[in-house]
Amino acid sequence: MNHLQLVLSGLFVGSFYALVALGYSMVYGIIKLLNFAHGDLYMLGAFAGFIVLSVGAGALGGGFIALIAIMIVAMIATGGFGMLLERVAYRPLRSAPRLSVLITAVGASFALEYGIAVGFGPTPEVYPIGVQDGTLHIANAQITYAQLAMMAIAVTLMVALDTIVRKTRSGRAMRAISQDPKACLLMGVNVDRVISRTFFIGSALAGAAGVMAGAYYGKIDFLMGFIIGLKAFTAAVIGGIGNLRGAVLGAIVLGLLESFGGAYLGSEWRDVFAFCFLILFLTVRPTGLLGERVTERV
């Protein structure tokens, strides 16, 4: 068994799980909604990238510049759609019971999946991106430069997000809303606008992950977001839902678990393995690895 190889693939898969899990966790943190359509935004990102590739394949050429350009377009498109989803489907239900919003999210998920199925057909599309040039060999393991580049992009996005949330005025407002949205109104925070922004950022990250997945697996289909949505949820729970660094940690742990679990038990057991961990964490440590550490005085 080539352990280094397993670590490398675990980290790669973990890095794009992390991008999806971050959005999941952000949205949960700010409006306490498990956005079941989040995985479908990732799928939408992959399709946005696919459209750009199909239309501008010649103009863009191959290589990393093209990959980055496609990612940016996909992120903006997916982010915009995420905002629209919030505006149309979730905002009108802001004061409705939690369950109504949850059911709406499930509905939105189906609408996105079968909407794309109608538009593009149910058969998988081949992702026409050609960045398979060159492979880096480390000891007896290997990783393509394309994968390395995508991981670097993922890490850059995560660091940027972390900085935004920790250091900026917007980020402060996001954290404050996740604690007490009503008090935020009294601070003069336009809560609706901050929530919109949160959806944009979270969805854009999922869009980036969608492009990465398309480039990595080589094909995309309208249901690709379903399982990744559940995986991102698992990652967010492992890390401690609502906690952004936790989501990244959970995603990497999950990526590695899957990679090793798949190698030792057979790859058909990969998803079983992942969801067993979800159940394990939900029963044994529902606050996750980095759950609330704060002591509050009343």
Place this chain on the structure above:
Amino acid sequence: MVRNVLDIKSLEVTYGKVEALKGLELTVGDKEIVALLGNNGAGKSTTVSAISGVVRSRAGTVTAYGEDITAATPWSIVERGIVHVPEGRRIFSRLTVHENLQLGGYTVREGTLVDKRITRVYEHFPRLAERRHQQGGTLSGGEQQMLAIGRAMVAGPRLIMLDEPSMGLAPLVVAQVMDAIVSINQSGTAVLLIEQNARAALKIAHRGYVIDSGRVTLTGPAAELRADPQVVEAYLGA
């Protein structure tokens, strides 16, 4: 004509079928401290929440500096310099003291102005400066009230509305909070002060209102209210 900071005319607010305010009339003049007194459920908190826009009124008008703000959004009301310090302080417990203050200046565009105001808050409340990197939730009740007031000051208010600032505080700390309110007022900010502790409130207020079941039942200069037999009996004890 000197404009009032705040004019409330026949304000009505209902929660479902319950009428919380039934035609409330209230004004706050320039640089005034106005006390709003009344029993639990009289409609005091509803009044300030309706002014700050977090509760919608059914009828009546709220005017600030001659401008109708009855239907304005909460954030645009803060931008107009009308800041509400809520009951129970509502400190962001997982944000640091400094971040809480920064959030108070959310509507202020110039970052340097926010920093300047935060520095002034720290001068005023040195305890907050000592604890600036601590999480808000770890502060004592009195410190949290100081933080809530300081946070509102960072917005640069022309009118600050305080809902039960003395609630749950020791008498010594209540006196400190009242001193802080007086000094805020002396720097030119009008104050609308809701209090269960009528004695403390009437000591620093210029005028006062007593409300009951959503209506003003009594109003006048603070000195008169302090001497009014009805007020003495109901709110000041024998």
